[in-house]
Ligand code: 5GP
């Protein structure tokens with residue numbers, strides 16, 4: 001069994017609330033949500049982080065963003081907006097070293113609040 005938690009979710013060796021899947025990408029609910037909607041969109045293929053990307057990965061990264069757009073529309077956030085975030089490396093706050101795009105929505109994320 002792979003040591004990577006998100007590869008385990010892709011392989012259905014670990015449970016997750018999966019909300020979207022296609023041949024290259026998977027989206028599931030974050031276990032510790034920081035907003036009413038907090039999903040993680042990942043490439044099915046293991047890529048460690050943004051720092052590990054190569055030019056050949058451009059299409060899959062684009063796919064993740066398009067999946068986020070699709071989810072944003074499906075959740076009714078097209079007008080009000082939402083946040084996409086990728087944490088990179090230790091000081092960027094990356095805890096899981098399988099590339100993932102956070103989708104946060106359902107509350108205002110502006111700063112200062114309001
Ligand atoms: P990072 O800090 O690497 O950008 O984000 C990792 C995210 O994965 C965190 O928001 C964390 O809550 C989430 N997470 C960690 N372990 C699990 C898990 O086992 N299942 C799910 N669904 N999310 C997880």
Ligand code: ZN
Nearest residue numbers: 004007046098
């Ligand atoms: Zn992985």
